[in-house]
Amino acid sequence: MPAPNRIDLAHHYFVNDLPGSTIPASRLCDVLDKLQEGRPLTANGLNYLRQLGLAALGQLARGEIAYETFRPLAKTEQAKREQTAEAERHAKHESMLAKAAEQKAREAEYWAQQEAARLARESDPKYIAKMKNRALRDRYGIDIFIEQAHFPRLMNILRRFDDGNRLSDDDVLWLTTEGQGYYSDLLQAAFHEREGEFYASEYRRTSDPWNAVNASGHFRKCKQARKADDLLTSIPSERQKPPKLRSAIATTHGGVMRDLKRLDDALSLGNQAHALTPNDFRPCTLLGAVNFELGHYDIARDWYTKAIERGATERTIDYDLRGIFLRADPARREEIKAFLLREDPVRYRWVNNLQGKMPRSTGE
Structure with missing residues (x-):
């Protein structure tokens, strides 16, 4: 008769619920092999069964009861073990759920505090002003440290410019000397574009070619050479009589052609x-x-x-x-x-x- 496999053997002795009952070379598996082969267990082996709570299997191993008597006793022991294990699993699951709920509550409290702090911070006039200043600096590409002594003047210039005003001569002088570190490429481009539009508007209003020349010079500096080309090309030849004016138009237009390759x-x-x-x-x-x-x-x-x-x-x-x-x-x-x-x-x-x-x- 072929020897039973590990799973069958564990079921035969009603220990299939225990870890190691089907793992070769494990202590419990070794005990089952001896019982199946009719070999006596050592004192250590019997003590091991007592530690596992396998009283009926211990009796069977000592020869105190027959297998038919062992069978209902072992089934009852296994049922109790499974009930206990199920209760432990349930308790562990409930504990995990409780800990998760506690963690979720702590996180909710933390984020509620953060949100309250954010709302309080964002309603603070100083914070609002700080964020507006930062947005204004970002808009014009000024991402370097600003000296405390320079901060009020720079922010005043940026606010006025952002409101649609032109930079004054004093503003430009300061930005190209003491405040040159803050005269970013973005701010320069925006300045020249606004100046170009201003002088182009003056040219349309006055028909003075010098305004078209000035506008074109600014358009070149903000990489809008085609706009400068259109403006200079539009100047009627009869308004270009003075040599100095004609030279200025030709020089500026030559620079535009250079930009356009x-x-x-x-x-x-x-x-x-x-x-x-x-x-x-x-x-x-x-x-x-x-x-x-x-x-x-x-x-x-x-x-x-x-x-x-x-x-x-x-x-x-x-x-x-x-x-x-x-x-x-x-x-x-x-x-x-x-x-x-x-x-x-x-x-x-x-x-x-x-x-x-x-x-x-x-x-x-």
Whole structure:
């Protein structure tokens, strides 16, 4: 007759509810094997059965009762064990539910306190003002630390500007000197756009071409060259009689063409402007920049020299060269670097360590 498997053996002795009853090499499994094979248990084995509360199985192992007598006794013991285990599982489950409810209540209380604190904080005038200030700074990209002495003036400027007002000359002077660290790219772009719209509106109101020139200069600085192009193109030729005005229009329009990558048109306009006002440095600066972008470095150098002779500063020209250098592709950068260092390794040493930050437009 084949030997029963582990599960059958555990059911046979009514211990299938106990851990280890079907696991080979476990202590209980070893006891069952001995009983099935008719081998006596040691004192330790009998003591182990007492520890498990298997009184009927202990009696069977000692030969005190037959299996038929053992069977109902063992079934009763197993039923009690299962009832106890079920009660313990239920109690454990109830305990877990109670702990979960307590945790949920604590969390609800915590979040209620947080919400109450938030509502109290958000109704505090100081907090409201702080959040408004932060939103205003974020809107204009000012994410750096603001010195306490600078804070009132900066926030006053931002509030007035955000209300739709133009920046005053004093505001711009402060932002470009003492407060230059707060004159973010976003704020500059917004300033130039507003100024451009103002002068464009003045041009439409007065038909004065100088307003169109001023508007176009601002539109260029906020990367709206096409708007500047449309405005300058709209100026009737009969209003462009004075040479200085015609030169200013041509120079500004040449800068717009440069922004739009129409470099041949920019050269043509620059030459027109220089012919009209040969002693003005602005057309020379434009022609220097355009020739440099075309790779005509020697010609560009000569135009820049003429610009300096007519009043342009090296600083302005070098700033424009930085912009050209940064916008160039890697191969062109190497060309520019080599040329500038040959020209003046001290003046142009910045090409060796200039970081890839996009420059601001110089307006030429």
